[in-house]
Amino acid sequence: MSVTTKRRERERAQRHQLIITAARELAEAEGWEAVTTRRLAERVEYSQPVLYSHFDGKDAILRAVAIEGFGELADRLRRARPATPEPSRALHAVCGAYLEFAAEQPALYQAMFVLPTDVKFGHAETPPPLRTAFNEFVSCFDPDDPRRELFAEVTWSALHGMVALSDSGRIPPNGHTERLDLLVTQITATPGGPATPQGGGEGPRT
Amino acid sequence: MSVTTKRRERERAQRHQLIITAARELAEAEGWEAVTTRRLAERVEYSQPVLYSHFDGKDAILRAVAIEGFGELADRLRRARPATPEPSRALHAVCGAYLEFAAEQPALYQAMFVLPTDVKFGHAETPPPLRTAFNEFVSCFDPDDPRRELFAEVTWSALHGMVALSDSGRIPPNGHTERLDLLVTQITATPGGPATPQGGGEGPRT
DNA sequence: GCCGTTTTCTAGCGGCGCTAGTTATTGAAG
DNA sequence: CTTCAATAACTAGCGCCGCTAGAAAACGGC
Numbered sequence: 001m002s003v004t005t006k007r008r009e010r011e012r013a014q015r016h017q018l019i020i021t022a023a024r025e026l027a028e029a030e031g032w033e034a035v036t037t038r039r040l041a042e043r044v045e046y047s048q049p050v051l052y053s054h055f056d057g058k059d060a061i062l063r064a065v066a067i068e069g070f071g072e073l074a075d076r077l078r079r080a081r082p083a084t085p086e087p088s089r090a091l092h093a094v095c096g097a098y099l100e101f102a103a104e105q106p107a108l109y110q111a112m113f114v115l116p117t118d119v120k121f122g123h124a125e126t127p128p129p130l131r132t133a134f135n136e137f138v139s140c141f142d143p144d145d146p147r148r149e150l151f152a153e154v155t156w157s158a159l160h161g162m163v164a165l166s167d168s169g170r171i172p173p174n175g176h177t178e179r180l181d182l183l184v185t186q187i188t189a190t191p192g193g194p195a196t197p198q199g200g201g202e203g204p205r206t
Numbered sequence: 207m208s209v210t211t212k213r214r215e216r217e218r219a220q221r222h223q224l225i226i227t228a229a230r231e232l233a234e235a236e237g238w239e240a241v242t243t244r245r246l247a248e249r250v251e252y253s254q255p256v257l258y259s260h261f262d263g264k265d266a267i268l269r270a271v272a273i274e275g276f277g278e279l280a281d282r283l284r285r286a287r288p289a290t291p292e293p294s295r296a297l298h299a300v301c302g303a304y305l306e307f308a309a310e311q312p313a314l315y316q317a318m319f320v321l322p323t324d325v326k327f328g329h330a331e332t333p334p335p336l337r338t339a340f341n342e343f344v345s346c347f348d349p350d351d352p353r354r355e356l357f358a359e360v361t362w363s364a365l366h367g368m369v370a371l372s373d374s375g376r377i378p379p380n381g382h383t384e385r386l387d388l389l390v391t392q393i394t395a396t397p398g399g400p401a402t403p404q405g406g407g408e409g410p411r412t
Numbered sequence: 413g414c415c416g417t418t419t420t421c422t423a424g425c426g427g428c429g430c431t432a433g434t435t436a437t438t439g440a441a442g
Numbered sequence: 443c444t445t446c447a448a449t450a451a452c453t454a455g456c457g458c459c460g461c462t463a464g465a466a467a468a469c470g471g472c
Contacts, residue, residue, distance in 0.1 A: 121376040154385050161367030170327040189395040
């Protein structure tokens, strides 16, 4: 392999990343509906078919953006979760970081969790960063609780619901702090409570 | 106004509904991405421009479908919530009905809560059925609790998160029963648990 | 039976994702 | 230094999209 070939491959890799970044920036600036192959090509200063020499199609570009996002989210959540033994605080920190991430980069979040995708979740071929991100939630719960994954799922669902609903204008975003606080309080609460002794098998059984 | 004019208006109203129903059925059968104005026109056996004499555009048709859905959801939730004083059971019933609704008619649900919309939520001009539906959640909580709306918001968010994530293949749908049970248990739990009577202002103020 | 209004249709615009076929570029052999 | 096969990039175009202008048809009132 000649030295020039090497250079070409390097340039090609750079352009690959350039496309991803351009798509992401364009989406963040004007929304995903503005990200067309024509506009994207114009932005990277190449013709349209060049995109198809790097990706299988528009969906693949979107997927690449999403995967990039998974890594960044995982980093962020890991940094947020302090090595505190107190579960409530750790969970609050992780959930807060999640909401921040979604609020700061709504288009990226959409690519990851809203737009149709064929990225496998909870599967064998799930992107490792995605698993890592989810595990940050799991790690906030008691390691001895066999239901900690379930707790993580419900927590994540609630957060995603908040993000999705506020992002599409279905709930006002200013109540997020209160919702976050309430969510964490309730998810870490012990059922039964002082005032409501609903027998032993509280809740309709799992 | 002549009698024939009346007939024409009646027929026109029927066609209006026909378009909405056709859009809904087509979406439910093949997904919203398959609902194009051309296919829709073909289905109602009129030419494409006729759609635009009934609606301002494709978005308006979608909005009409969503509003129809709000009414049906409100009915469903109202029927589900029994006149039980026990909050946990009522909430479980309403949440269960919500998830059923979403699972049975995923495309309708998407039109209501996922696809971009300009329907006003939590506003003055919010469609009444939508308010009604949301109030079914609110009514599950203690009328004396000033935070019952907040509780309803968080509950709804969590449900929506479950629906959205499972609908797009991001969490497996078979865990829904467990997630529902856990959500209701936690949301109706008293924070602090049996051992921690949390004084008056539990949680970081609202 | 005619005419103005209203309704409906045909045809087409610009833009979409994507691709076939052609041109330009380039590294290496003669 | 020239020539040539291979590679890279482009132009042009396909079928589809949402939407609309202008023609054609249907129809009520006289």
